[in-house]
Amino acid sequence: MRYAAQKGTRDILPSEIHNWQIAEKVFADVCHSFGYEEIRIPTFEQTDLFQRGVGDTTDVVTKEMYTFEDKGGRSITLRPEGTAGVVRSFIENGMTSLPSPVRMFYNITAFRYEKMQKGRMREFHQFGLESFGAAGPDIDAEIISVVDVFFKKMGLKNIALHINSIGCPNCRGEYNRLLKDYFRPHVSEMCEDCQARFEKNPLRMIDCKVDGGKDLVKNAPRLIDHLCDDCRAHFEGLKTRLEAIGISYTIDPNIVRGLDYYTRTVFEFVSENVGTQGTICGGGRYDGLVEDCGGAATPGIGFAMGVERLLLETEAQNALKEKPSYVKIYIASMSEAAKIEALKICYSLRLAGIGCETDMAGRSFKAQMKYAGKQGIPFLAVIGDDELANGEVKVKNMADGSETTVKLDGIGDFLAGK
Structure with a gap:
């Protein structure tokens, strides 16, 4: 079902x-x-x-x-x-x-x-x-x-x-009496709700969704004139x-x-x-x-x-704002060891208040690249065996294609001003 x-x-x-x-x-x-x-x-x-x-x-x-x-x-x-x-x-x-x-x-x-x-x-x-x-x-x-x-x-x-x-309540009491005198000859012509309101709360008749647009209601005495x-x-x-x-x-x-x-x-x-x-x-x-x-x-x-x-x-009015980008960087991995490092980096970035993602679905490297592009994530870093050995990674700006080499433990500092 x-x-x-x-x-x-x-x-x-x-x-x-x-x-x-x-x-x-x-x-x-x-x-x-x-x-x-x-x-x-x-x-x-x-x-x-x-x-x-x-x-x-x-x-x-x-x-x-x-x-x-x-x-x-x-x-x-x-x-x-x-x-x-x-x-x-x-x-x-x-x-x-x-x-x-x-x-x-x-x-x-x-x-x-x-x-x-x-x-x-x-x-x-x-x-x-x-x-x-x-x-x-x-x-x-x-x-x-x-x-x-x-x-x-x-x-x-x-x-x-x-x-x-x-x-x-003081001036409205007198006004309600005026309203009743005005509406009394026409109550039978009005909707059931207004007929019920006539005795209990005649002021509600002016706000009626059925009779409110009629000349009878429009021409009723105005409370503002009887304050x-x-x-x-x-x-x-x-x-x-x-x-x-x-x-x-x-x-x-x-x-x-x-x-x-x-x-x-x-x-x-x-x-x-x-x-x-x-x-x-x-x-x-x-x-x-x-x-x-x-x-x-x-x-x-x-x-x-x-x-x-x-x-x-x-x-x-076309006043809606663009959806903010909460995730700043996608960290792709090319091996099991690189995947573990990506998880460690993501954890430290999130502790620093920087949004990031890495693969959670067992995607191939090519599929990771495709995913990052579709999501519109502004920065990309790819970690492989060479990056692990050197302790450095290239961070790519997806808007202009430029790349910056940063330490694996320095990604947060690099993104902090972005």
Whole structure:
């Protein structure tokens, strides 16, 4: 029987993994430069964490979570996103006692049972960042600038920042009443999800995948026009800081994000390139989430970006980097004694941090030469009986054909500067 990867999953092959590793390193380096430290959280949590944290009116919770009962009879869910797990860890590990803001980033796999699309998998990867303890717009501008710097370091262009404010529970309560009055005469014309959201969370109706493009939704009252004084001041403060930094933005009143925990600032980075338009990164504030999950009231803000979507964008913009050459030299052998010497040399080179290869498959000398050429290894050394007797070997530069005679125990010194 032949097996295949499950629908919605894929293998990341050695031929492409360097693109992932480059993105991971750049993201980590940028986060570190802002003072963020990495956190690693479990792949699964108790289901209630996501129901309370993500929101029981979201598509993620109602339709997309991988939930099962474990052998102890507990309801367990594979994480559909990273924020809830980080919040749980923040509370459980007493991080509230740390100096504010507490800054963390992560690189995770996540799981959602959703319709397959290009760049959207059921097992997918996310870069994310969370900050706890800072309530003002300074931290909003900071984490937006993390994304901006990361995209620039990745060589991406034409990525537009869209921002909005969805207010706090106070101004959103009044706005929800306005929305209900507006939608009430038309609820029966809307999709089943919107009909259910009408009572529980009418704000979700604006983000509907079915009705969102209709004039009825487009012409709905805008929350940004009904902010309380504090939320309006916060949003104006964010705009002032982005302008000071030099980050351009567009105010998009239709951004509400797909998770219930957001408050005040929400944002998306959207590709404007033909053929790849779409959201690459999204995030916002969640000032009530820590308290909702059992902790002390603590302001928070974060973002997440899909790595698959990011790399599709990087490929479309021809910003992918060449695969690095980890192996610097191939050491071919012409006899059993030479093979033993090649193994010794390779061991010493690897201890010195120099990548190298020698024959592991019992190839003939001719086949070894062919293999080294196919692999594109930059240097070649051939060890035979004469080389063993003289203690020297010629190292060939495969790019220009030049040869340099070096001591057998001096190959590492020769390659160190290459």
